[in-house]
Amino acid sequence: MTEHVVIGVDSGGTSTRCAVVTRGGQVLAHGRAGGGNQYSSADPAGAFESVLRAALADAGDITVDAAVFGVSGASVGDATAVRTVTDAWKALGLPGTPYVTDDIAIAFAAGSAAEAGTVLVAGTGAVAAYVRDGAVARRCDGYGWLLGDEGSAVWIALAGLRAALASIDGRGRPTVLAERLAAALESTPGDTQSLVRAAYARPPAELGELAPDVAAAATDGDTVAREIVADAAERLLTNLATVAPDPLGADPVVFAGALLSAGPVADAVREGLRTRHGTTPRVAVDGALGAAGLALRRSGAPESVHARLLEPLGKASDPRAGGGLR
Incomplete structure (x- = not known):
């Protein structure tokens, strides 16, 4: 049975991480590759393609509904980052167009499902x-x-x-x-x-x-x-x-x-x-999960599904839940 999923990618200067997540918030697969910073990494395009291949190889029979890339050294709509991400995406024959933002926004989404x-x-x-x-x-x-x-x-x-x-x-x-x-x-x-x-x-x-x-x-x-x-x-x-x-x-x-x-x-x-x-x-969890959380939101999933990805820290570190910091 084909599983509908989203993909989240968090790319820094030394490493790039990817998570494949179901529409219900279950993590199916992870991937890791070299750095994807647009200005300091040796081969950002190669890192994006490698990390996607690694994650998709373990994900099984899936249909990708949405994807978010958080790219170090980029910003929302950054032309260089968008081109690099899109080339890697198309090289694997994936549908649609990923949303590209920076790794700072991804870091926030890796710690909170709030809009702001x-x-x-x-x-x-x-x-x-x-x-x-x-x-x-x-x-x-x-x-x-x-x-x-x-x-x-x-x-x-x-x-x-x-x-x-x-x-x-x-x-x-x-x-x-x-x-x-x-x-x-x-x-x-x-x-x-x-x-x-x-x-x-x-x-x-x-x-x-x-x-x-x-x-x-x-x-x-x-x-x-x-x-x-x-x-x-x-x-x-x-x-x-x-x-x-x-x-x-x-x-x-x-x-x-x-x-x-x-x-x-x-x-x-x-x-x-x-x-x-x-x-x-x-406290932020893995940035790839933050990117996947944003992808879930962009695909129409409720905030609660994004929040579910952060539950390993979740209630224990959420001041609104009365807990302390891990």
Whole structure:
């Protein structure tokens, strides 16, 4: 018997994920491939075709009713992204035309089935946005490591490296970051030039891998690291408040990204939301499920079916259900 389904795709700089979901909200298959960012990934078109093939191979006898692609580096109707997605879609002989939006809107839909709300994404980079009807209506930051991404993992790592260098050369206060970041980068302890060479040898995105070392130092009580973590949390809270309607929390607030899943930054941002705005965030699940949820809505399915996809977190993280954050 042929199953009517929707397809959701969430594409980032390093990986692309796909979910095939029935009209009733049951996940039939998943797929995973390389990055699909329109500006930084090697082969976005190849990633889209690969991820679709992988998911469809396990989905069985299906008819696709709708599809939504959340594409990193794109926006609603972005001509390059639409062309790349459409070429991959047609190469597989799939019917109709997928809806293309950005991965920020998908992140919100992966945490809430509401039509509108606010999302804070903090991982390698950082951005806050107000999302309405599957598209970003307003955003703050997300400008990349050189010009922004304040409070992100890369931002924290750079702040930690600057503090470490200042500690070694005498400009700054003593901090265990000098030793910990030197060890993480396999540079010579106490040698500024060795630390500088090791840092510059890595692509900026990879420097974000040092953020857990800064967070761990903060948890262990290092004053300098604690100040960096507090500053990061404050910047993320400012960005969130900038894009949110007044009052913040009137619509759902969604957290997405590794930096907000656990640790001192996540704890500080949650506490700031609670004490300043009296709200508790939801946590995004797999972005492919968020994209599938939007596809369900676009195909005429009720909000409740989209919400069913998010139930692994669902009631436990929904402030309207009286629960706490996982």
